[in-house]
Amino acid sequence: xxxxxxxxxxxxxxxxxxxxxxxxxxxxxxxxxxxxxxxxxxxxxxxxxxxxxxxxxxxxxxxxxxxxxxxxxxxxxxxxxxxxxxxxxxxxxxxxxxxxxxxxxxxxxxxxxxxxxxxxxxxxxxxxxxxxxxxxxxxxxxxxxxxxxxxxxxxxxxxxxxxxxxxxxxxxxxxxxxxxxxxxxxxxxxxxxxxxxxxxxxxxxxxxxxxxxxxxxxxxxxxxxxxxxxxxxxxxxxxxxxxxxxxxxxxxxxxxxxxxxxxxxxxxxxxxxxxxxxxxxxxxxxxxxxxxxxxxxxxxxxxxxxxxxxxxxxxxxxxxxx
Ligand code: ACO
Numbered sequence: 001x002x003x004x005x006x007x008x009x010x011x012x013x014x015x016x017x018x019x020x021x022x023x024x025x026x027x028x029x030x031x032x033x034x035x036x037x038x039x040x041x042x043x044x045x046x047x048x049x050x051x052x053x054x055x056x057x058x059x060x061x062x063x064x065x066x067x068x069x070x071x072x073x074x075x076x077x078x079x080x081x082x083x084x085x086x087x088x089x090x091x092x093x094x095x096x097x098x099x100x101x102x103x104x105x106x107x108x109x110x111x112x113x114x115x116x117x118x119x120x121x122x123x124x125x126x127x128x129x130x131x132x133x134x135x136x137x138x139x140x141x142x143x144x145x146x147x148x149x150x151x152x153x154x155x156x157x158x159x160x161x162x163x164x165x166x167x168x169x170x171x172x173x174x175x176x177x178x179x180x181x182x183x184x185x186x187x188x189x190x191x192x193x194x195x196x197x198x199x200x201x202x203x204x205x206x207x208x209x210x211x212x213x214x215x216x217x218x219x220x221x222x223x224x225x226x227x228x229x230x231x232x233x234x235x236x237x238x239x240x241x242x243x244x245x246x247x248x249x250x251x252x253x254x255x256x257x258x259x260x261x262x263x264x265x266x267x268x269x270x271x272x273x274x275x276x277x278x279x280x281x282x283x284x285x286x287x288x289x290x291x292x293x294x295x296x297x298x299x300x301x302x303x304x305x306x307x308x309x310x311x312x313x314x315x316x317x318x319x320x321x322x
Contacts, residue, residue, distance in 0.1 A: 001172050002127055002128050002169035002172060003127075003170050003178060004127040004168070004179050005169075005179045006178075006179075008063045008064065008065070008066030008067025008068070009062075009165050010059050010065065011062065011163045011164075012055045012062065012161060012162045013044040013055075014046040014050060015044075017045075018042060018043055019031075019041065037252075037254070038156075039252065039272070040156070040253075040275060040278045040279075042275070043158065043277060044159050045144045046160040051085045052140045052162070053085045053094040053140070055161060056091060056162045057095050057099060059140065059287075062290070063166045069134065072101060074101045075132050075135075076104050076105050076123065076127075077092045077095060077096050077101065077104070077105070077106035077107075077136045078108075078109055078138070079092040079095060079109070079119075080118065080138065081141055081282055082113075082115065082143075082281055083141045083143055083145055084108060090106065092107050095136075104132065111187075111282075111312060111316075112281060112311035112314060113282060113311065114309055114314040114315055115139055116137070116282045116284075117183065117285070117308045117316040118316060119138075120306070120318050120320075121180070121185055121318060123167050124180040127169035128169070135166070136164055138162060139162065139163050139283040140161075140164075141160060141161065141281040142160045143159065145207070146197055146209055146210050157214075157252075158210070158278055159278030159279065160280065160283075161283045161284075162280075162286075179320070180319070181237075182319050183232055183316060183319075184228045184231035186228060186315050187312045187314045191313040192311070192312065193213070194213050194217050195217055195311040197211070220309075220313060222255060222258035222259055224315045225259050229305060230263070231317070235319075238319060240264070243303050243304070243319075246271065247288050247292065247298075247305070247306045248270070248306070248308070249284050249285055249308035250277060250278075250280070250287075251284075251310075252274070253274050253275075256274070271289065271291070272288070282308075285306050298322070299322070302321075303321050305317060305320075306320065
């Protein structure tokens with residue numbers, strides 16, 4: 001058996017920043033409402049002709065550089081996205097081409113905002129089995145393309161971006177306790193109506209727009225996320241006190257605050273980028289992680305817990321020893 005060890009990470013954001021004040025010029029909203037309800041102050045929006053695969057490729061290149069590896073070292077690419085470039089081929093295939101990484105397997109994985117947690121857990125299984133050696137796990141989104149810009153209850157919440165991790169399989173006896181120690185994944189398909197896109201290839205033949213009953217999602221969030229974190233921590237045989245960094249999916253500062261309160265976590269250990277990035281769905285965790293690594297907070301030897309919840313409803317958590 002092998003351990004899936006984090007070797008590098010990187011993020012990518014579109015250049016264009018849209019602040020809450022910019023937003024208020026074309027949507028009936030205010031900086032005060034958005035900031036108070038969500039903690040979001042600005043978001044990045046992709047340029048015309050800039051696709052999910054472009055952001056994912058840029059993040060992947062940054063992660064490869066951080067890991068000191070080349071594209072040809074990679075034999076598995078998993079892209080978590082709910083906003084693929086096209087219905088098919090998978091955005092992972094397009095990113096593989098753009099990176100010039102010709103070998104191995106590549107596929108997309110869809111668990112909306114929980115996508116990155118699902119993708120990390122999936123990559124861990126592929127690497128632990130010995131079937132693959134080095135994986136790029138990418139969360140990449142252009143949610144701006146599926147927002148209804150007339151719907152102020154949703155369009156103010158989301159942004160575009162991508163983040164990526166390089167994972168490597170190392171024999172457990174040589175891993176020094178490092179790696180993805182455990183994950184806990186869940187879905188409750190009876191709650192699909194709370195958060196969905198009202199289009200798709202089979203149902204409408206259109207792309208559709210995001211629809212969300214925000215306050216109902218909010219009510220489901222804190223309990224389910226906290227439960228998944230507790231389950232993942234138990235499976236990893238760690239206590240919450242031992243965790244150095246909590247890197248949550250960045251959906252709403254009030255949800256993050258609720259989880260911190262419920263589990264009695266130390267607020268100074270929370271990585272939050274929601275003010276600057278908004279909710280970038282599957283990209284939010286690796287983007288936030290990359291920021292905290294670049295500014296010197298997350299470092300070698302740290303114990304980190306990640307969590308997400310999103311459409312499906314899906315939710316989950318994972319424990320990672322660096
Ligand atoms: N600007 C100003 N007013 C607004 C806006 C806006 N952008 N949006 C809604 N309002 C108004 C509403 O019309 C309502 O007015 P009314 O009382 O006159 O009817 C009032 O504000 C309150 O609306 P609520 O929906 O009750 O506001 P709430 O406090 O629930 O906050 C929010 C809304 C921010 C969406 C919150 O419910 C939330 O964050 N939910 C969770 C969403 C989430 O985390 N999703 C994550 C999953 S992401 C994924 O998987 C893709």
